[in-house]
Amino acid sequence: MNLLEKTEIQQLLEGHTPQNRKRREDALLIMSAALTAVDPAQAVLNRLAYNPASAVLTVGEYAYDLNYYKRVFVIGAGKAAAPMAGALAQLLGERVTDGAINVKYAHLGGAPVGSKIAITEAGHPILDMNGVAGTKRIAKLLKATTPEDLVIAVMSGGGSALLELPVEGVTLEDMQALTAQLLKTGATINQLNTIRKHLSQVKGGNLARMAYPATLVSLILSDVVGSPLDVIASGATVPDTSTFAQAWNALEQFGLTAEDKGFKPLVPEQILKHLQLGVSGAIPETPKPTDSLFANTRNIIVGDNRVAAQAAAQKAGELGYNTLVLSTFVEGEAREVARVLAGVAKEIASYDSPIPKPACLLAGGETTVTIRGDGKGGRNQELALAAALALEGLENVLCLPLATDGSDGPTDAAGALVDGHSVSKARAIGLDALTYLAQNDSYHFFQRSTELLKTEPTNTNVNDLTLFLVW
Template identity: 50%
Template sequence: FCVLSGGASALWTLPVAGVSLEDVQAVTGALLGAGATIGELNAVRKHLSRIAGGQLARALGPARLVTLAISDVVGSRPDVIGSGPTVPDSTTYGDALAVVETRRVNPPHAVWEHLRAGADGLVPETPKPDQRDVRPHLYCVVADNLVALRGAEAAARDRGYRTLVITTRLEGEAREVGSFVAGLAVSVLHDGLPFGPPAALLLGGETTVHLRGNGHGGRNQELALAAALALDGVPDVLVASLGTDGTDGPTNAAGGIVSGATLPHGRDLGLHARDFLERNDAYHYLEATGGLLITGPTGTNVNDVVLVLARSSDVGTNVAAAEIRPGAMSQVSRDEGESQ
């Protein structure tokens, strides 16, 4: 049996000869900072590993294999989850080299030399789907983003909201996605689309961030701050974005929660949200305005969850008013998590 979950690519690696773990860490960090997708990132990591990209299955030879996977990637592709150690690899050294070049990162010399040698045919490729290196076997995705979204949907419905799961494939630049999500909230309030309040819209996936400044934060916090900018002064709406593993970027927060009151509160404190966003410093803005969501590690990862809540001013008592205040919502979430 092979059990995979989020983080396998980073935690379970055996670098190829001539490439150190520090080299792999360096190119990984550079690609993340350049906004690389998980598919792009894993295309590179597969070709710097002696385990990933079907190489574990090839080493096991004729052994009977069963893979159980918890998916933390959009689309739950087996060759991307955990960099696909037990399934054939659809990417090539040429693809990996193209990612490095397209994202304009400067990897360690050893990484560059290895990828170039592979692209030139001087290093054996990872097992491919049209080859017989990897024996067919049972591969089961036992949990994914949709499981988390359905759970959140049930909780929202129990609180009196009309609910809709919109997608599990949310991708793109975090700040742009934040503006889009804010637009969904306004559409519910003013257009009754997809239906009127009380409404809970749920989206899942994984956005990316291009680092422009030296601030502190993560993709979910950046998405939330961008949503706050678009919701400035809009009443009766809330947007929350969080990582299901309880961590977002190199911070102690899972993500952020904002409403139309977030920016006015920030201005009262003398803070300019746009400046924080431009230097990728969503953490400190949300910390000051009560918009950080801190859950602690959850022990699993099925991508990110984005929640849009909208209620009318005359909403009934079954929808708590605290749910439209970021600080209160954060505390409610922590208290409920502790009680469970």
């Protein structure tokens, strides 16, 4: 993906000196390289090989003789599921017997054309009826499998919301209410998924339980810091190491098990009841690593944040920058992370340390936002606004935080591109950056200051990537 080819992004280059315009173009080229490196279809094809003559499918270090299997199913869910499934359809052709995937609305780029793989568009980050209906379709396929079947799952970020079949007694509305409450608290993706896995018939290894006794190969594009298999897309095909007790404790941590002013719990009572039954041992745990159902299951990471960060660093080097990937494990409050990263950029600007100018500093991961106001925005936009405040008055520094899926929070923006003049320029048109930050209203701030980065859906998702250029 070349971000410079997008018309709406051109506004980020207008009104700047030739030198500043060039640096902004560099930033967009560097991020373009990162997105290209984690293109979902290519990520799948990079790890798979198929020989039609021998009918052998090689997946990483594993080989599967398709002549042995009577049927091949393709299932999955996530923002990148369409191009991942499209790559499989392209590679295997008529060998695919049937399939079903769930994708986020408007994330159909690269979808399998003319194949037998059915696609359901559904809601994200809040589960909707389409997501449940699509998951029921997947479950119906899996429940009919035998030891002579091969199931290939394509899983990516967003799969936690898009692939869901609540446990008996818990409704779609209950899950929507729970997710909305957790998103407000600033819960980490790990905490969110631990809770959802224990309220689901498909998460936390339960999808693998459905597929058993078929052979299962899961191709995973990671959107979780460090790529822990049991967390990505809520570990639907992976042994679950979390427990009902941890799920309950996470709710307790955010005060969601207490009553609201003495009237009712902050999350639906049926959810609390189910988790309490699990804690007491009255209902079984999610499948654990010792479960024999995982004997014929393989889970393979095909792309993650580190791949994107390394590609960005390589491109930056080609453009003449000294590069440093500071970390791909960045977590924490977006505004606090912004101040820390801006501090490193200031160190480079002042002392040529830890790398000399011209420098490209990269950090990957996924921050969180604790909602304090009633504004609109996402973690990358909030990080950009806090960084703009930290960089105010500095020459020759810019910052670009990017949601690699092209959708930052509940907005149509992927991030924002700011520099040391962003705050003063906004002030000149009546915008106070501190007020907007206090209201969590970064989207409207950057919309008015024309610094929003809009990529449209990228059809990939490997967390966030933040770039600082210093020259």
